[in-house]
Amino acid sequence: MTLSVVLVNYNDRNHVLECLSSIEKTAGSLDYEIIVVDNNSQDGSPAEIVRRFPRIKLVSNSRNVGFAKANNQGWLGSRGEFILFLNTDTVVEPGALSQLLGELKSNLEAGAVGPALFSGVRSYQVSFGRRVSFCSQLWQKSVLNPFHKIALRTSRRKRKVGWLSAACLLIRRDALQRAEGFDENFFIYFEDIDLCLRIRQAGSKLVYLPQARVLHWGGASTSVDLAASKYEYRKSQVYFYRKHNSKAAQSLLRLYLKLNVQILAWRGCFRGESGKRLREQYAWLLKSRAGVL
Numbered sequence: 001m002t003l004s005v006v007l008v009n010y011n012d013r014n015h016v017l018e019c020l021s022s023i024e025k026t027a028g029s030l031d032y033e034i035i036v037v038d039n040n041s042q043d044g045s046p047a048e049i050v051r052r053f054p055r056i057k058l059v060s061n062s063r064n065v066g067f068a069k070a071n072n073q074g075w076l077g078s079r080g081e082f083i084l085f086l087n088t089d090t091v092v093e094p095g096a097l098s099q100l101l102g103e104l105k106s107n108l109e110a111g112a113v114g115p116a117l118f119s120g121v122r123s124y125q126v127s128f129g130r131r132v133s134f135c136s137q138l139w140q141k142s143v144l145n146p147f148h149k150i151a152l153r154t155s156r157r158k159r160k161v162g163w164l165s166a167a168c169l170l171i172r173r174d175a176l177q178r179a180e181g182f183d184e185n186f187f188i189y190f191e192d193i194d195l196c197l198r199i200r201q202a203g204s205k206l207v208y209l210p211q212a213r214v215l216h217w218g219g220a221s222t223s224v225d226l227a228a229s230k231y232e233y234r235k236s237q238v239y240f241y242r243k244h245n246s247k248a249a250q251s252l253l254r255l256y257l258k259l260n261v262q263i264l265a266w267r268g269c270f271r272g273e274s275g276k277r278l279r280e281q282y283a284w285l286l287k288s289r290a291g292v293l
Helices: 013-027 045-052 067-076 096-106 134-151 173-179 191-201 226-244 247-266 272-285
Strands: 003-009 032-038 057-060 082-086 090-092 110-120 123-125 168-172 205-216
Touching: 003 013, 003 045, 003 067, 013 032, 013 045, 013 090, 013 096, 032 045, 032 067, 045 057, 057 067, 067 082, 067 191, 082 096, 082 173, 096 110, 096 168, 096 205, 110 173, 110 191, 123 134, 134 247, 168 173, 173 191, 191 205, 191 226, 226 247, 226 272, 247 272
Parallel strands: 003 032, 003 082, 032 057, 110 205
Antiparallel strands: 082 168, 090 205, 110 123, 110 168
């Protein structure tokens, strides 16, 4: 089998059906399979997926096990030579699958490839970057991201990159096996950057291919509870820094997070029972050994 498409669904009925339809419409004559791993959705989407797409393999979890672990469940149960990790809030444009596959088949140095992600006619997302450290993140967010959001509207330059977004990420099975899949200590966020780093460490290149285009609405599974989502981001960020960055970078991040907590308190984010619990979570995160999950 050529291609296995893996999606993780969590209460995203509004998008997942359209995403699955786009795959079937654009796959053409490809020999492919689709695996949906559902993290205990309560919106009726699993039943609707089975009804509308009976050929799809549905893996149902009894709880939300997170994005990294669910993706591992999907690809470990797949058969394809190439694995496409795809968010449920995407729509694959015609030709995108064949372009991504063509790049990996012709470029044997590449272990993974990602497309241009956009959410509007002239609204492109920065879905790639360099090595992640404290200084590089500041540079990425303050300078590179604003620049790329404008430049990507017209640029069609293929480039080697340090990481690619798992919103749409095509990987060779052997490269994924050498990297040993996603690190399940990440619940959500940074798991794709970590995986890409390990793919590169194992000797493969990463390619951003803007000729392939995928619509990505963004934040479908995390927008319900924004405060909790931000905390999960910070928790994964701390773990990533402990895993890959220097003590100095970890100290800078901790100082930044302390300032961020003060801002959250000033904004009233720690009021009520849920706010108290959130404050306790941040306090744990900022302890010297926190983040080693």
